[in-house]
Amino acid sequence: MTEPSAYDVIVIGAGPTGENVADRTRAAGxxxxxxxxxxxxxxxxxxxxxxxxxxxxxxxxxxxxxAVAGAREAAGGRLDAGAVLARRDRFVGDWHDDGQASWLESVGIDLVRGHGRLTGPRRVAVRTPDGGTRELTARHAVVVATGSRAVVPKLPGVAEARPWTSRDATSAKEVPGRLAVVGGGVVGAEMAAAWSALGSEVTLLMRGERPLPRMEPFAGELVAEGLAARGVNVRAGVSVSGAERPGGSGPVTVSLDDGGRLVADEILFATGRRPATDDLGLETVGLEPGSWLTVDDTLRVTGVEGGWLYCAGDTNHRALLTHQGKYQARIAGAVIAARARGERVDDAPWGAHVATADAAATTQVVFTEPEAAAVGLTAREAEEGGRRIRVVDYELGNVSGASLYADDYRGRARMVVDLDRGHLIGATFVGPGAGELLHAATIAVVGEVPVERLWHAVPAFPTVSEIWLRLLETYRG
Structure with missing residues (x-):
């Protein structure tokens, strides 16, 4: 047995979150x-x-x-599905990671390939691809950044029907003739939009009243209308009770709780995520295998003696979004470096070493048609949190820049104002290109910019950003 390899920091998981943690700790020396x-x-x-x-x-x-007269006449025909899939393949490097592995080497981060598992405090054993084991020890910190996995419900016949998960939906090599999508969240809504545009006959099945249930209600309503306009059969208030695919090939028959049946060539379950921690050795440090890891605002895992274990990204269940995971990674890398040097930890709200934005300013864009973008709290969340608020809505299509952007532009904007503190705590935009409006709202929320000061942030005419002026005018009355 060789001696364990010692590092200051060991990161388990080389997704965007893990890469960013490693980059920050390595940059700190x-x-x-x-x-x-x-x-x-x-x-x-x-x-x-x-x-x-x-x-x-x-x-x-x-x-x-x-959506624009003049261009419309030149934009006939359908998408070239083969070209779209080939472009997708180029963006994922044909599922080879040579470039990203080379980047790790270029910044001095050691890549250890294999399955990492905690074996005790500050100790990680890696089962390598050749069947061997490599033992690693950390002087200061181990960071769990293993992400999450798709959940497929245990319903009769579903496992045997070989359903798609999100991985299959984004990597499929052919367009299915008929696709059943189960779940109206982000993955379900986006994949229904993507595959219907490529020529699949898509049925979206959801238990709730509308897609995107965690966003403002109007967001789901407009997205449902947009999907239906694209040809998606949107069915609300229905659940799947089972599936059949005899012999594991050919069409799949989907059974519904209302007694109905649906036949499709593929079925995608977009019904949630679970933490990728079931074989991580959590039991060796007093934690429950397969659990989400609870962290404090400096991303240190609670309940682990010595304070050496951190978790960033999906696995801590604070915000299952890549950009939020990368944000947490930057925080975790900075706080690990500060503690390693014996420096003071800046753990005040919005401090350098706390992930305040996870609760106050989480951002998200759903790339459906139309796009839906949001930051901070919804009106309902704010009210349930005991805030005294005012909600301001405005039709995006009534903004000059939007009407120039697209004929018959349809969309809506909402800002949620904390009346006691006088600044935005949430904003939602739904409409073509709405995602590009989001960062201005994020700055207003994070910066706690007084609404009266926003009056002096003059939007350029004629842009869709003129929505800010209209929202503020409505707020003033």
Whole structure:
């Protein structure tokens, strides 16, 4: 048995979150190793954010052209599905991670390939691809950044029907003739949009009243209308009770709780995520295997003696979004470096070493048609939190810049104002290109900019950003 390899920091998981933690600790002068069992770059790079947006963007570009007279006449025909899939493949590097692995080497981060598992305080054993084991020890910190996995419900016949998960939906090589999508969250809504645009006959099945249930209600309503206009059969208030695919091939028959049946060529379950911690050795440090890890605002895992274990990204269940995971990674890297040097930890709200934005200013864009973008609290969340608020809505289509952007532009904006503190605590925009409006709202929320000061932030005419002026005018009355 060789002696364990010692590092200042060991990161388990080389997705975007893990890469960013390792980058920050290495930049601070700490020796860092990162452990990865699959591809460097993780879920986002190969099976989530990047391939899904590559699938969605061509349809959005075509829709934008068709929304403007003059361009509309030149934008006939259908998307070239083969070209779209080939472009997707280029963006994911044909599922090879050579480039990202080379980047780790270039910044001095040691990549250890294999399955990493805690074996005790500050100790990680890596089962390598050749069947061997490599023992690692950390002087200061171990960071769990293993992400999450799709959940497939245990319903009769579903496992035998070989359903798609999000990974299959973003990496499929052919367009299914008929696709049943189960779940109206972000993955379900985006994949229904993507595959219907590529020519699939899509049925979206959801238990709730509308897609995107965690956003403002009007967001789900407008997205449902947009999906239906694209040809998606949107069915609300229905649940799947089982599935059949005899012999594991051919069409799949989906059974519904109302007694109905649906036949499709593929079925995608987009019904939630679970933490990728079931074989991580959590029991060796007093934690429950397969659990979400609870962290404090400096991303240190609670309940672990010595304060050496950190968790960033999906696995701590604070915000299952790549950009929020990368934000947490920057915080975790900075706080690990500060504690390693014996420096003071800035753990005040919005301090350098706390992930305040997870609760106050989480951002998200759903790339459906239309786009839906949000930051901070919804009106309902604010009211349930005991805030005294005012909600201001405005139709985006009534803004001059929006009417120039697209004929018959349809969308809506909402800002949620904390009346006691006098600043925004939430904003939602739904409409073509609405995602590009979000960062201004994020700055207003994070900066706690007084609404009266926003009056002096003059939007350029004629841009869609003129929505800010209209919201503020409505607020003033």
């Amino acid at each position: 700490l020796t860092t190793a990162i452990v990865e069992a699959e591809l460097v770059g993780g879920e986002c790079s190969y099976w989530a954010c990047v391939p899904s947006k590559a699938l969605l963007r061509p349809a959005a570009a075509l829709a934008a052209a068709r």
